[in-house]
Amino acid sequence: MKPRCALCDRPMLNPAVLIGALPVGPKCARRAGLLELARKRIGRLSLPSVKYRRPEPQENLNLFDEDTEQ
Numbered sequence: 001m002k003p004r005c006a007l008c009d010r011p012m013l014n015p016a017v018l019i020g021a022l023p024v025g026p027k028c029a030r031r032a033g034l035l036e037l038a039r040k041r042i043g044r045l046s047l048p049s050v051k052y053r054r055p056e057p058q059e060n061l062n063l064f065d066e067d068t069e070q
Contacts, residue, residue, distance in 0.1 A: 003015060003023045004023075005023065005024055005025035005028050006019060006022035006023060006024055007024055007025070007028040007032070008025065008027075008028050010025055010027075010028075012025040012026070013052055013054060014026075014048070014051050014052055015048050016028075016029040016030070016034075016035060016038075016047075016048075017029040017034045017035060017038045017045055017046070017047065017048075018038075018045070018046050018047070018048055019034075019044055019045060020044045023048070
């Protein structure tokens with residue numbers, strides 16, 4: 001399950017800012033001006049320490065087996 005933004009409830013992969021333990025997405029954090037405040041560590045704002053990576057796309061298998069031997 002993906003984390004959801006505490007301000008707009010949008011699903012996200014990496015939170016940009018944490019308000020206590022609540023994640024805030026990058027768009028909301030930028031619009032609310034939270035990135036600058038989190039860098040200065042004002043109040044309960046902090047930057048997340050863990051960045052999640054998207055899983056690598058898996059190689060698609062062929063639907064039909066091709067017979068190359070004749």
